[in-house]
Amino acid sequence: MHYITPRKTAEGLGSAHEGTQHHWAMTVSSVALTVLTPLFMIVIARAIGLSQEQLLAYFGRPFPALITALFVIVGMIHFIKGTRIMIDDYFRGATRKAAIIFSVIFGWAVIAAAVYALARMGLGAIVVL
Amino acid sequence: MADVNRGNRPLSPHLQVYRLPIAAITSIMTRITGHALVAGILLITWWLVAAVTSPGAFAAADWVVRSWLGFIILTGSMWALWYHLLAGLRHLAYDAGYGLEIRQAQQSSRALIAGSVVLAVLTLIVFFAF
Numbered sequence: 001m002h003y004i005t006p007r008k009t010a011e012g013l014g015s016a017h018e019g020t021q022h023h024w025a026m027t028v029s030s031v032a033l034t035v036l037t038p039l040f041m042i043v044i045a046r047a048i049g050l051s052q053e054q055l056l057a058y059f060g061r062p063f064p065a066l067i068t069a070l071f072v073i074v075g076m077i078h079f080i081k082g083t084r085i086m087i088d089d090y091f092r093g094a095t096r097k098a099a100i101i102f103s104v105i106f107g108w109a110v111i112a113a114a115v116y117a118l119a120r121m122g123l124g125a126i127v128v129l
Numbered sequence: 130m131a132d133v134n135r136g137n138r139p140l141s142p143h144l145q146v147y148r149l150p151i152a153a154i155t156s157i158m159t160r161i162t163g164h165a166l167v168a169g170i171l172l173i174t175w176w177l178v179a180a181v182t183s184p185g186a187f188a189a190a191d192w193v194v195r196s197w198l199g200f201i202i203l204t205g206s207m208w209a210l211w212y213h214l215l216a217g218l219r220h221l222a223y224d225a226g227y228g229l230e231i232r233q234a235q236q237s238s239r240a241l242i243a244g245s246v247v248l249a250v251l252t253l254i255v256f257f258a259f
Contacts, residue, residue: 027221027224030217030220030221031221033214033217034214034217034218037210037214041207041210041252044173044203045252045255045256048194048195048203049195052180052184052187052188052191055180055187056180056181059177059180068177072170072174075170076170079163079166079167079170082160082163082164083164086160086164110170110171110174113174113177113178114173114174114177114178116178116181117174117177117178117180117181118177120181121177121180121181
């Protein structure tokens with residue numbers, strides 16, 4: 001006989017004991033992105049039209065490099081967690097698993113590529129100095 | 130058993146003939162803009178990686194960025210960013226318990242559409258003026 005009511009399992013973090021963290025992570029990253037997004041737009045708008053040499057020097061500077069790195073990292077983590085909700089809503093079984101795995105790998109691949117490019121540009125600037 | 134109360138139950142909307150309320154449209158647009166932004170970030174990341182790869186790789190990526198296709202992707206992404214940002218602010222307000230009445234949701238939906246378009250046009254004006 002059960003003496004524990006269903007309410008007991010649903011209180012606090014809920015019966016699944018997860019989901020609250022996901023929601024909170026989305027809240028924190030969304031607040032960060034409200035600041036980063038306009039700054040990233042400015043950084044990219046100023047970069048479009050530059051020659052390759054000018055572009056390397058431009059992203060060798062701290063402000064464009066840091067804004068771009070932060071936007072891509074925070075943005076893609078926000079993306080991974082956001083797609084997860086979409087996948088959970090629309091897919092089931094093996095398709096859902098494959099979609100989640102693809103989304104996480106894709107997100108981190110974009111982060112790695114952008115950080116690699118920024119690191120190369122930054123190191124180039126140091127070598128010039 | 131199967132015939133009980135058949136004509137009086139709530140029905141889920143048949144999406145092909147049901148006109149979505151504006152709050153539903155702006156809600157699904159949040160998800161669509163968020164996912165569509167993949168195109169913009171891929172183009173920008175490709176462009177950045179190409180810049181540190183070789184002059185030929187950069188020339189190809191830069192050509193796409195400056196082409197009409199790049200203009201459409203980047204301008205669309207810029208609007209999608211504004212839309213998704215404003216929709217995110219609305220979600221923060223929802224979480225704090227504000228704007229949950231139907232009338233308020235309709236008003237914020239209209240503000241969302243108008244605000245994102247205004248911000249996108251302003252961004253384009255600033256971009257081409259400076």
